Amino acid sequence: MHVLLIEDDPLVASGIRSGLMTFDFVVDHVSTLNAARQSMRTVTSDVVILDRGLPDGDGLQLLAEWREQGVDVPVLVLTARDTVRDRVDGLQGGADDYLVKPFDLDELVARLHALLRRVAGRSSGMISHGALALDPTAREVYVEGQLIALSRRELVLLETFLQSPRSVLSADQLKDSLYGMNDDVESNALNVHIHHLRRKLGSGVIETVRGLGYRLGKPEAVHLAGTPYECEIDKGQL
Structure with missing residues:
Protein backbone atom coordinates (compact mmCIF):
# COMPACT_ATOMS: atom_id res chain seq x y z
CA MET A 1 0.00 0.00 0.00
CA SER A 123 -15.62 0.43 -2.88
CA SER A 124 -17.53 -1.20 -5.70
CA GLY A 125 -15.51 -4.41 -5.30
CA MET A 126 -13.73 -6.06 -8.19
CA ILE A 127 -11.93 -3.92 -10.78
CA SER A 128 -12.33 -5.50 -14.23
CA HIS A 129 -10.50 -5.02 -17.49
CA GLY A 130 -11.39 -7.57 -20.14
CA ALA A 131 -10.69 -11.05 -18.79
CA LEU A 132 -8.77 -9.56 -15.85
CA ALA A 133 -10.32 -8.95 -12.43
CA LEU A 134 -8.55 -7.44 -9.43
CA ASP A 135 -9.97 -7.81 -5.94
CA PRO A 136 -8.57 -4.76 -4.07
CA THR A 137 -9.63 -6.10 -0.69
CA ALA A 138 -8.16 -9.60 -0.99
CA ARG A 139 -5.23 -8.28 -3.12
CA GLU A 140 -5.82 -11.03 -5.69
CA VAL A 141 -5.81 -11.01 -9.49
CA TYR A 142 -7.76 -13.35 -11.74
CA VAL A 143 -7.64 -13.92 -15.49
CA GLU A 144 -10.52 -15.87 -17.01
CA GLY A 145 -11.43 -16.90 -13.47
CA GLN A 146 -8.00 -18.35 -12.65
CA LEU A 147 -5.96 -16.91 -9.79
CA ILE A 148 -2.68 -15.40 -11.04
CA ALA A 149 0.31 -15.25 -8.70
CA LEU A 150 1.73 -11.71 -8.67
CA SER A 151 4.42 -10.26 -6.46
CA ARG A 152 3.52 -7.34 -4.22
CA ARG A 153 5.14 -4.80 -6.54
CA GLU A 154 3.60 -6.38 -9.64
CA LEU A 155 0.20 -6.04 -8.03
CA VAL A 156 0.84 -2.40 -7.07
CA LEU A 157 1.97 -1.64 -10.62
CA LEU A 158 -1.09 -3.32 -12.15
CA GLU A 159 -3.40 -1.48 -9.76
CA THR A 160 -1.77 1.82 -10.73
CA PHE A 161 -2.59 1.20 -14.39
CA LEU A 162 -6.14 0.07 -13.60
CA GLN A 163 -6.76 3.26 -11.62
CA SER A 164 -5.83 5.36 -14.70
CA PRO A 165 -6.93 3.16 -17.62
CA ARG A 166 -6.82 5.89 -20.28
CA SER A 167 -3.72 7.72 -19.07
CA VAL A 168 -0.13 7.50 -20.26
CA LEU A 169 2.03 7.15 -17.15
CA SER A 170 5.67 8.17 -17.23
CA ALA A 171 8.42 5.91 -15.94
CA ASP A 172 9.00 8.33 -13.05
CA GLN A 173 5.32 8.23 -12.05
CA LEU A 174 5.34 4.45 -12.04
CA LYS A 175 8.58 4.26 -10.06
CA ASP A 176 7.15 6.67 -7.48
CA SER A 177 4.06 4.48 -7.18
CA LEU A 178 6.18 1.36 -6.71
CA TYR A 179 8.98 2.61 -4.50
CA GLY A 180 8.15 6.08 -3.23
CA MET A 181 9.79 9.34 -4.18
CA ASN A 182 12.51 9.00 -1.55
CA ASP A 183 13.92 5.66 -2.69
CA ASP A 184 16.76 5.00 -5.10
CA VAL A 185 15.69 2.54 -7.79
CA GLU A 186 17.81 0.46 -10.12
CA SER A 187 17.53 1.73 -13.68
CA ASN A 188 15.95 -1.45 -15.06
CA ALA A 189 13.66 -2.28 -12.11
CA LEU A 190 10.50 -0.90 -13.72
CA ASN A 191 11.15 -2.72 -16.99
CA VAL A 192 11.58 -5.97 -15.09
CA HIS A 193 8.21 -5.62 -13.37
CA ILE A 194 6.48 -4.68 -16.64
CA HIS A 195 8.08 -7.68 -18.36
CA HIS A 196 6.75 -9.97 -15.61
CA LEU A 197 3.22 -8.57 -15.93
CA ARG A 198 3.30 -9.04 -19.70
CA ARG A 199 4.51 -12.59 -19.29
CA LYS A 200 1.79 -13.46 -16.77
CA LEU A 201 -1.15 -11.46 -18.15
CA GLY A 202 -0.44 -11.16 -21.86
CA SER A 203 2.14 -9.25 -23.85
CA GLY A 204 -0.34 -6.49 -24.70
CA VAL A 205 -1.59 -5.84 -21.19
CA ILE A 206 0.77 -2.85 -20.93
CA GLU A 207 1.53 -0.77 -24.00
CA THR A 208 4.64 1.33 -24.53
CA VAL A 209 4.07 4.90 -25.74
CA ARG A 210 7.39 5.84 -27.25
CA GLY A 211 9.05 8.78 -25.55
CA LEU A 212 6.23 9.24 -23.03
CA GLY A 213 5.76 6.14 -20.90
CA TYR A 214 3.26 3.31 -20.61
CA ARG A 215 -0.48 2.78 -20.55
CA LEU A 216 -2.93 -0.02 -19.92
CA GLY A 217 -3.54 -2.10 -23.03
CA LYS A 218 -6.88 -2.89 -24.63
CA PRO A 219 -9.20 -5.19 -22.64
CA GLU A 220 -8.86 -7.93 -25.25
CA ALA A 221 -5.08 -7.93 -24.72
CA VAL A 222 -5.45 -9.70 -21.37
CA HIS A 223 -5.19 -13.48 -21.56
CA LEU A 224 -3.78 -16.49 -19.78
CA ALA A 225 -0.12 -17.29 -20.32
CA GLY A 226 0.41 -19.23 -23.52
CA THR A 227 -2.38 -17.54 -25.48
CA PRO A 228 -0.92 -15.39 -28.28
CA TYR A 229 -1.57 -11.69 -28.65
CA GLU A 230 0.22 -9.39 -31.08
CA CYS A 231 1.95 -6.54 -29.28
CA GLU A 232 5.40 -5.00 -29.48
CA ILE A 233 7.32 -5.26 -26.23
CA ASP A 234 9.64 -2.40 -25.38
CA LYS A 235 13.16 -3.70 -24.87
CA GLY A 236 14.76 -0.37 -24.06
CA GLN A 237 14.67 2.11 -21.24
CA LEU A 238 12.55 5.22 -21.71
Whole structure:
Protein backbone atom coordinates (compact mmCIF):
# COMPACT_ATOMS: atom_id res chain seq x y z
CA MET A 1 0.00 0.00 0.00
CA HIS A 2 1.16 3.49 -0.85
CA VAL A 3 1.33 6.05 1.99
CA LEU A 4 1.92 9.79 1.67
CA LEU A 5 3.56 11.01 4.88
CA ILE A 6 3.37 14.78 5.47
CA GLU A 7 5.59 15.52 8.47
CA ASP A 8 8.17 18.28 8.97
CA ASP A 9 10.11 16.71 11.86
CA PRO A 10 12.90 14.70 10.18
CA LEU A 11 13.39 12.33 13.12
CA VAL A 12 9.68 11.55 13.43
CA ALA A 13 9.35 11.16 9.68
CA SER A 14 12.35 8.85 9.45
CA GLY A 15 11.04 6.66 12.27
CA ILE A 16 7.56 6.40 10.73
CA ARG A 17 8.89 5.73 7.24
CA SER A 18 11.36 3.03 8.26
CA GLY A 19 8.79 1.43 10.57
CA LEU A 20 6.02 1.32 7.96
CA MET A 21 8.38 -0.12 5.36
CA THR A 22 8.89 -3.16 7.60
CA PHE A 23 5.14 -3.74 7.20
CA ASP A 24 5.44 -3.58 3.38
CA PHE A 25 4.10 -0.03 3.01
CA VAL A 26 5.57 2.15 0.27
CA VAL A 27 6.10 5.58 1.84
CA ASP A 28 6.56 8.97 0.20
CA HIS A 29 7.66 11.69 2.61
CA VAL A 30 7.17 15.44 2.16
CA SER A 31 7.50 18.15 4.78
CA THR A 32 5.35 21.06 3.51
CA LEU A 33 1.83 21.70 2.28
CA ASN A 34 3.07 22.75 -1.16
CA ALA A 35 5.12 19.59 -1.57
CA ALA A 36 2.07 17.54 -0.53
CA ARG A 37 -0.07 19.25 -3.16
CA GLN A 38 2.48 18.40 -5.83
CA SER A 39 2.77 14.81 -4.65
CA MET A 40 -1.00 14.26 -4.79
CA ARG A 41 -1.03 15.50 -8.39
CA THR A 42 1.63 13.04 -9.51
CA VAL A 43 1.36 9.96 -7.28
CA THR A 44 -1.67 7.88 -6.33
CA SER A 45 -1.67 7.29 -2.56
CA ASP A 46 -3.88 4.81 -0.72
CA VAL A 47 -3.74 6.70 2.58
CA VAL A 48 -2.27 9.96 3.91
CA ILE A 49 -0.63 10.64 7.27
CA LEU A 50 -0.94 14.38 7.86
CA ASP A 51 0.79 16.47 10.51
CA ARG A 52 -0.94 19.70 11.51
CA GLY A 53 1.98 21.96 12.41
CA LEU A 54 3.82 22.40 9.10
CA PRO A 55 6.21 25.21 8.07
CA ASP A 56 3.78 26.71 5.55
CA GLY A 57 0.52 26.26 7.44
CA ASP A 58 -1.88 24.00 9.29
CA GLY A 59 -2.36 20.57 7.72
CA LEU A 60 -6.13 20.97 8.15
CA GLN A 61 -6.00 23.74 5.52
CA LEU A 62 -4.75 21.24 2.98
CA LEU A 63 -7.29 18.66 4.10
CA ALA A 64 -10.11 21.17 3.59
CA GLU A 65 -8.82 21.89 0.07
CA TRP A 66 -8.77 18.21 -0.81
CA ARG A 67 -12.27 17.59 0.47
CA GLU A 68 -13.61 20.59 -1.47
CA GLN A 69 -11.94 19.18 -4.60
CA GLY A 70 -13.53 15.79 -4.05
CA VAL A 71 -10.29 14.05 -3.05
CA ASP A 72 -11.54 11.20 -0.86
CA VAL A 73 -8.25 9.52 0.05
CA PRO A 74 -8.37 8.44 3.73
CA VAL A 75 -6.40 10.81 5.97
CA LEU A 76 -5.00 10.13 9.42
CA VAL A 77 -4.09 13.34 11.24
CA LEU A 78 -0.96 12.96 13.34
CA THR A 79 -0.25 15.75 15.83
CA ALA A 80 0.91 16.71 19.31
CA ARG A 81 -2.32 18.68 19.85
CA ASP A 82 -4.30 16.46 22.19
CA THR A 83 -7.24 18.50 23.48
CA VAL A 84 -10.79 17.39 22.77
CA ARG A 85 -11.31 20.55 20.72
CA ASP A 86 -8.31 19.71 18.54
CA ARG A 87 -9.63 16.19 17.93
CA VAL A 88 -13.09 17.49 17.06
CA ASP A 89 -11.64 20.11 14.70
CA GLY A 90 -9.60 17.46 12.92
CA LEU A 91 -12.45 15.01 12.48
CA GLN A 92 -14.95 17.70 11.49
CA GLY A 93 -12.35 19.06 9.06
CA GLY A 94 -12.43 15.86 7.05
CA ALA A 95 -9.95 13.58 8.80
CA ASP A 96 -10.81 9.90 8.94
CA ASP A 97 -8.78 9.28 12.09
CA TYR A 98 -6.71 11.24 14.62
CA LEU A 99 -3.60 10.01 16.43
CA VAL A 100 -1.75 11.99 19.11
CA LYS A 101 2.05 12.02 19.45
CA PRO A 102 3.82 10.19 20.98
CA PHE A 103 2.34 6.97 19.67
CA ASP A 104 3.23 3.31 19.22
CA LEU A 105 4.10 2.11 15.72
CA ASP A 106 1.84 -0.93 16.07
CA GLU A 107 -1.12 1.33 16.81
CA LEU A 108 -0.35 3.48 13.76
CA VAL A 109 -0.17 0.40 11.54
CA ALA A 110 -3.43 -0.95 12.98
CA ARG A 111 -5.18 2.36 12.35
CA LEU A 112 -3.89 2.51 8.76
CA HIS A 113 -5.12 -1.00 8.06
CA ALA A 114 -8.50 -0.11 9.58
CA LEU A 115 -8.77 2.93 7.30
CA LEU A 116 -7.90 0.85 4.26
CA ARG A 117 -10.48 -1.81 5.20
CA ARG A 118 -13.08 0.91 5.63
CA VAL A 119 -12.35 2.29 2.17
CA ALA A 120 -12.40 -1.19 0.65
CA GLY A 121 -15.81 -1.74 2.22
CA ARG A 122 -17.12 1.39 0.48
CA SER A 123 -15.62 0.43 -2.88
CA SER A 124 -17.53 -1.20 -5.70
CA GLY A 125 -15.51 -4.41 -5.30
CA MET A 126 -13.73 -6.06 -8.19
CA ILE A 127 -11.93 -3.92 -10.78
CA SER A 128 -12.33 -5.50 -14.23
CA HIS A 129 -10.50 -5.02 -17.49
CA GLY A 130 -11.39 -7.57 -20.14
CA ALA A 131 -10.69 -11.05 -18.79
CA LEU A 132 -8.77 -9.56 -15.85
CA ALA A 133 -10.32 -8.95 -12.43
CA LEU A 134 -8.55 -7.44 -9.43
CA ASP A 135 -9.97 -7.81 -5.94
CA PRO A 136 -8.57 -4.76 -4.07
CA THR A 137 -9.63 -6.10 -0.69
CA ALA A 138 -8.16 -9.60 -0.99
CA ARG A 139 -5.23 -8.28 -3.12
CA GLU A 140 -5.82 -11.03 -5.69
CA VAL A 141 -5.81 -11.01 -9.49
CA TYR A 142 -7.76 -13.35 -11.74
CA VAL A 143 -7.64 -13.92 -15.49
CA GLU A 144 -10.52 -15.87 -17.01
CA GLY A 145 -11.43 -16.90 -13.47
CA GLN A 146 -8.00 -18.35 -12.65
CA LEU A 147 -5.96 -16.91 -9.79
CA ILE A 148 -2.68 -15.40 -11.04
CA ALA A 149 0.31 -15.25 -8.70
CA LEU A 150 1.73 -11.71 -8.67
CA SER A 151 4.42 -10.26 -6.46
CA ARG A 152 3.52 -7.34 -4.22
CA ARG A 153 5.14 -4.80 -6.54
CA GLU A 154 3.60 -6.38 -9.64
CA LEU A 155 0.20 -6.04 -8.03
CA VAL A 156 0.84 -2.40 -7.07
CA LEU A 157 1.97 -1.64 -10.62
CA LEU A 158 -1.09 -3.32 -12.15
CA GLU A 159 -3.40 -1.48 -9.76
CA THR A 160 -1.77 1.82 -10.73
CA PHE A 161 -2.59 1.20 -14.39
CA LEU A 162 -6.14 0.07 -13.60
CA GLN A 163 -6.76 3.26 -11.62
CA SER A 164 -5.83 5.36 -14.70
CA PRO A 165 -6.93 3.16 -17.62
CA ARG A 166 -6.82 5.89 -20.28
CA SER A 167 -3.72 7.72 -19.07
CA VAL A 168 -0.13 7.50 -20.26
CA LEU A 169 2.03 7.15 -17.15
CA SER A 170 5.67 8.17 -17.23
CA ALA A 171 8.42 5.91 -15.94
CA ASP A 172 9.00 8.33 -13.05
CA GLN A 173 5.32 8.23 -12.05
CA LEU A 174 5.34 4.45 -12.04
CA LYS A 175 8.58 4.26 -10.06
CA ASP A 176 7.15 6.67 -7.48
CA SER A 177 4.06 4.48 -7.18
CA LEU A 178 6.18 1.36 -6.71
CA TYR A 179 8.98 2.61 -4.50
CA GLY A 180 8.15 6.08 -3.23
CA MET A 181 9.79 9.34 -4.18
CA ASN A 182 12.51 9.00 -1.55
CA ASP A 183 13.92 5.66 -2.69
CA ASP A 184 16.76 5.00 -5.10
CA VAL A 185 15.69 2.54 -7.79
CA GLU A 186 17.81 0.46 -10.12
CA SER A 187 17.53 1.73 -13.68
CA ASN A 188 15.95 -1.45 -15.06
CA ALA A 189 13.66 -2.28 -12.11
CA LEU A 190 10.50 -0.90 -13.72
CA ASN A 191 11.15 -2.72 -16.99
CA VAL A 192 11.58 -5.97 -15.09
CA HIS A 193 8.21 -5.62 -13.37
CA ILE A 194 6.48 -4.68 -16.64
CA HIS A 195 8.08 -7.68 -18.36
CA HIS A 196 6.75 -9.97 -15.61
CA LEU A 197 3.22 -8.57 -15.93
CA ARG A 198 3.30 -9.04 -19.70
CA ARG A 199 4.51 -12.59 -19.29
CA LYS A 200 1.79 -13.46 -16.77
CA LEU A 201 -1.15 -11.46 -18.15
CA GLY A 202 -0.44 -11.16 -21.86
CA SER A 203 2.14 -9.25 -23.85
CA GLY A 204 -0.34 -6.49 -24.70
CA VAL A 205 -1.59 -5.84 -21.19
CA ILE A 206 0.77 -2.85 -20.93
CA GLU A 207 1.53 -0.77 -24.00
CA THR A 208 4.64 1.33 -24.53
CA VAL A 209 4.07 4.90 -25.74
CA ARG A 210 7.39 5.84 -27.25
CA GLY A 211 9.05 8.78 -25.55
CA LEU A 212 6.23 9.24 -23.03
CA GLY A 213 5.76 6.14 -20.90
CA TYR A 214 3.26 3.31 -20.61
CA ARG A 215 -0.48 2.78 -20.55
CA LEU A 216 -2.93 -0.02 -19.92
CA GLY A 217 -3.54 -2.10 -23.03
CA LYS A 218 -6.88 -2.89 -24.63
CA PRO A 219 -9.20 -5.19 -22.64
CA GLU A 220 -8.86 -7.93 -25.25
CA ALA A 221 -5.08 -7.93 -24.72
CA VAL A 222 -5.45 -9.70 -21.37
CA HIS A 223 -5.19 -13.48 -21.56
CA LEU A 224 -3.78 -16.49 -19.78
CA ALA A 225 -0.12 -17.29 -20.32
CA GLY A 226 0.41 -19.23 -23.52
CA THR A 227 -2.38 -17.54 -25.48
CA PRO A 228 -0.92 -15.39 -28.28
CA TYR A 229 -1.57 -11.69 -28.65
CA GLU A 230 0.22 -9.39 -31.08
CA CYS A 231 1.95 -6.54 -29.28
CA GLU A 232 5.40 -5.00 -29.48
CA ILE A 233 7.32 -5.26 -26.23
CA ASP A 234 9.64 -2.40 -25.38
CA LYS A 235 13.16 -3.70 -24.87
CA GLY A 236 14.76 -0.37 -24.06
CA GLN A 237 14.67 2.11 -21.24
CA LEU A 238 12.55 5.22 -21.71
